[in-house]
Amino acid sequence: MSWFRKPSSTPLWRDEFSVHTADERYVNRRQFTKFLTLTSFGMLAGNLWIFARSAFHRAPTYPRLAVAAADEIAVGGVKVFSYPTADDPCILVRTGNESYVAYSQKCTHLSCAVYYEKEQNRLECPCHQGFFSVADGSVIQGPPQRALPRVALENKDGQLVAIRMEAESE
Amino acid sequence: MFGMEFYVDPSRCIGCQSCLKACEECDTHRGISMINFDFVDRKESIATAAYVCWHCDEPTCAQVCPADAIKKYEDGIVGSSLKPRCIGCSNCVLACPFGIPKLIPEYEQMMKCDMCYDRTSVGKKPMCATVCPSQALTYVTPETIAATRREKPVNTFWFGNQKITTKVYMMAPADAGDITIDVADYTWEGENELVSQAF
Numbered sequence: 174m175s176w177f178r179k180p181s182s183t184p185l186w187r188d189e190f191s192v193h194t195a196d197e198r199y200v201n202r203r204q205f206t207k208f209l210t211l212t213s214f215g216m217l218a219g220n221l222w223i224f225a226r227s228a229f230h231r232a233p234t235y236p237r238l239a240v241a242a243a244d245e246i247a248v249g250g251v252k253v254f255s256y257p258t259a260d261d262p263c264i265l266v267r268t269g270n271e272s273y274v275a276y277s278q279k280c281t282h283l284s285c286a287v288y289y290e291k292e293q294n295r296l297e298c299p300c301h302q303g304f305f306s307v308a309d310g311s312v313i314q315g316p317p318q319r320a321l322p323r324v325a326l327e328n329k330d331g332q333l334v335a336i337r338m339e340a341e342s343e
Numbered sequence: 344m345f346g347m348e349f350y351v352d353p354s355r356c357i358g359c360q361s362c363l364k365a366c367e368e369c370d371t372h373r374g375i376s377m378i379n380f381d382f383v384d385r386k387e388s389i390a391t392a393a394y395v396c397w398h399c400d401e402p403t404c405a406q407v408c409p410a411d412a413i414k415k416y417e418d419g420i421v422g423s424s425l426k427p428r429c430i431g432c433s434n435c436v437l438a439c440p441f442g443i444p445k446l447i448p449e450y451e452q453m454m455k456c457d458m459c460y461d462r463t464s465v466g467k468k469p470m471c472a473t474v475c476p477s478q479a480l481t482y483v484t485p486e487t488i489a490a491t492r493r494e495k496p497v498n499t500f501w502f503g504n505q506k507i508t509t510k511v512y513m514m515a516p517a518d519a520g521d522i523t524i525d526v527a528d529y530t531w532e533g534e535n536e537l538v539s540q541a542f
Contacts (some may be wrong), residue, residue, distance in 0.1 A: 176523060181473045192401075192405035192408075192413065192415050193414070193415045194414045194415065194416050194417060195417045197414075298528055
């Protein structure tokens with residue numbers, strides 16, 4: 174039995190209803206049962222692999238990166254930076270005198286860049302009107318299903334330092 | 344399978360009909376024989392001929408089956424119709440050039456010799472070949488048949504211009520050279536009838 178029909182001058186029905194059992198292309202009960210059994214073993218192996226991977230998984234390490242001086246941006250101001258690599262745009266928002274938050278700038282829907290909308294105090298993705306909370310990055314409305322990944326910050330001697338990416342809240 | 348082939352030699356048949364009785368013993372068709380048994384020219388002769396399905400390489404019965412019920416297995420055996428599929432249309436009965444398939448009314452399906460597939464598939468001989476006292480029906484290796492018989496096994500048959508090759512061999516005279524059997528040469532019965540009707 175071959176999986177794909179080879180180019181043939183005989184009509185399709187003659188191939189499909191071959192008089193030779195070896196050429197039959199329809200699945201019989203025994204073949205189907207074999208398929209189910211083998212697939213189950215495949216699923217088991219896949220689950221074991223996932224289990225092993227999670228058991229030996231190490232938390233990723235993040236670099237420390239000075240993002241901005243604490244008084245560099247005004248309250249309600251933003252600064253765009255890259256963290257943890259140069260290809261990961263992030264946005265820093267000063268929400269109060271002493272409060273700063275930073276999120277990945279990639280919208281979790283289709284990776285458009287989100288921006289801070291000061292009037293509504295929320296992060297907006299202009300592509301499809303997805304809105305995220307400034308407080309914790311969770312989705313307020315729109316197509317995104319997952320919250321924005323948050324950048325953990327540390328205020329060290331007046332310098333805002335990104336220390337790690339926090340796991341998504343969902 | 345297992346290196347054995349079926350050989351039919353009607354010249355050895357003594358008409359004991361052991362093969363019919365042995366075939367009837369099978370539980371899948373108890374009491375109904377799948378052997379084709381002929382009295383050859385009964386008026387003139389006591390000659391008989393017992394033969395089984397020839398298991399054609401391109402089985403006409405399976406090709407004409409509208410229900411896809413007749414299958415040729417991987418070892419060359421053409422089986423009886425599959426019970427869930429056979430619709431009892433008799434296409435195979437009419438199409439077989441050897442007249443092998445039989446529509447069994449009790450079972451509402453076509454049945455024919457499947458060379459005792461339950462036996463031959465595990466290396467045993469078919470029932471008829473086991474009991475045949477003169478070995479007119481025999482199931483042995485080609486080496487054995489070459490060593491023990493004068494006749495030559497032939498498995499090419501001509502029906503007019505149609506060539507049919509089979510799994511089962513017919514034992515033909517050895518001195519005839521490279522022969523094939525043209526069945527048309529032996530269809531004299533019908534001609535006689537036509538002649539008798541004409542007068």
